[in-house]
Amino acid sequence: MTKFSKALRLISAAPVAALLLAGCAQTGAPTSTASAPAPTAEPAQAQAPELDQLSALAARYVAEGKVANMVIGVSLPGGETRYVSSGTLALGGDQAADEQSLYRVYSMTKPIIGLATAMLIDEGKLQLDQPLSDIYPAFADVRVLADPDTPGETVALASPITIRHLVTHTSGFGYSIVPSGISQQYSDAGIVPGLRRPNPLMPSGEQPQSLDAFMERLSGLPLRHQPGTDWSYSIGLDVMGAVIQKVSGMPLETFLQQRIFGPLGMDDTAFTVAQDDLDRLTTNYFLMNGSMVPVDTPADSEYATPAPFPAGGAGLVSTTEDYLRFMTAMANGGMIEGRQAVPADAVALATSNILPDSATFTLSSAGGINEAGSAQGYGAGGYVITGSAGALPDGAYGWGGAAGTLASAFPLQGVGLVMMTQYMPSGTYQIAPELQQAVAADLSALMGSDSDN
Structure with missing residues (x-):
């Protein structure tokens, strides 16, 4: 075993069981299931000889x-990239999935918003411990x-919500699906970012029609806990998406595209998915x-039209190739293809x-695998491993999405990893250990194969 492979022994991607986003309700969701019927079409496969185990897994x-x-x-x-793929865009289909197929990445939107936040901090337009109330x-x-678990009685805010709290899930805001x-107040108020049209699995009130309207409605609801304490x-x-839009002076979509x-x-x-690209969109399944x-199918996809507002925590569609470029x-350090594409200091932050x-965080906090002996921290929109005694290498950063997608970056090794598929709920299969x-x-x-034992 090489030193490189030993450092990456049992690489883990993001936690899978509770990376919940709009469109994935827990009500009635199975925690395990028998195998679904095999596809009627012979699965299309592509593989690089050097990635035999990943090819076999897929x-x-x-x-x-x-x-x-x-x-x-x-x-x-x-900088070399390699891909393996298996299967078709839909069960029984004949169009092979590949690195340019489109997937709903749900919560893998969060690390992208995390980087956008870090870029504004790097430019001096935000500060990590700046109060949200400075902007809103x-x-x-x-x-x-x-x-925290009982609606009703409230107390005063002990300290301000800050930018740090927003990107590390320590603000006290919640989720309608957690x-x-x-959670019920969020649903009743339509605070369900990423929900694009009515979903019988997660009924809610009418959603705000802009990020500013979202923030106005949210400001009238209580926090789950005091900022910074849990x-x-x-x-x-999603709140950070509104902050980015206001501070940058441009629509969130424009900022992400340009920067x-x-x-x-x-x-x-x-x-959203352009009409000309719907033939590359995979079908999403609920088990x-x-x-x-x-x-959600390409013929009737909710992603063909814009959402009421861009969901910074849940709303993006991407390809394996695109998201691997990000990771x-x-x-x-922001380098890709020999050029500094995004600022190194922002990536480092x-x-x-x-x-x-x-506050404390472990992967088990998010329904994932708790690696004993590995210190676990949190960065901007993703976990960070701060020790290498467990299975994850020191410095590993990543997250996943509600439809089974996973992504990790390993800065000390210069390696990126992305796995795309589409099934909900994501905790049905424990793909991450495999x-x-x-x-x-x-x-x-x-x-x-040089030995370092």
């Missing part, structure tokens, strides 16, 4: 009918639930009673542990 999940497709991308030190004054006097004392998965990155997507060459990443039920930059001292083993084995073979 092919097996497709052959067993667990997913319609799976595409995995790896960027290596020096209505949040200066929000109330806080006396009991049970708490404020890690609780939240709409903090991140354009410079990184992420040509297919957006909040129910052992069957894969299509919930490659995050693993290499986003991928460092900026969790408040009074992905860990497969990528570790493939990287070991790829980098050589």
Whole structure:
């Protein structure tokens, strides 16, 4: 085993079980399921010889009918990228999935907003510990639930909500899809970022029709807990999207396009799918009673039209190729293809542990795998590993999405990893441990067999 592969032993992508976003309700969602019927079409497959284990993993999940497709991308030190793929855009289809197929990445939108935040901090337009009320004054006097899990009694705000709190899920905001004392209030008020049209699995009130309207409505609701005191998965990155829009003076979509997507060459990443690109959109499935039920298809996709407002925590569609470009930059100080595409200092901030001292985070907090002996922190929109005693290498950064997508960056090794598929709820299968083993084995073979024992 090489030193490189040993450092990446059992690489883990983001936690999968509770990376919840709009469109993925827990009500009635199975925690496990029998394998769905196998696809009627022979799965299309493509593989690089050096990534045999990843190829086998993707092919097996497709052959067993667990997913319609799976595409995995790896960027290596020096910039080379490799992909493996299996399956078709939809069960029974004949169009092979590949690195240019489109996927709903849901919460993998969050690290992108995290980087955008870090860029504004790097430019002096924001400060990490700046109060949200500096930008949106209505949040200066929000109330806080006396009991985080019980609606009703509230107390005064003890300290301001800050930018740090927003990007690390320590603000006290919640999620309509994560049970708490404020989740029902969020649903009733239409605070369901990313929901594009009525969903019977998660009924809600009428949504705000702009980011400013979203912020105005949110300011009238209490926080789940005092800012900075706890890690609780939240709409903090959606709030951050509104902050970015206001501070930058341009629509959030425009800022992301000009400052991140354009410079990184992420040509297919957006909040909507153009009509000409719908033939590359995968079908999203909900696993129910052992069957894969299509919930969003290219012919009738909610992503073909804009959402009421761009959801900074949940709203993007991307390709394996595009998102691997992002993770490659995050693993290499903003460098891609030999050029500085995004600022190195911003990447360093986003991928460092900026969790408040009074809050704690472990991967098990998010429903993932708790690696004993590995210190776990939080960066801007993704986990950060601050010790290497466990399975994850020191400095690892990443997150995942509600439809099974996973992504990690390994800055000390200069490696990026992205896995795309589409099934909900994401915790139905525990793909992450298998992905860990497969990528570790493939990287070991790829980098050589010299012993360091």
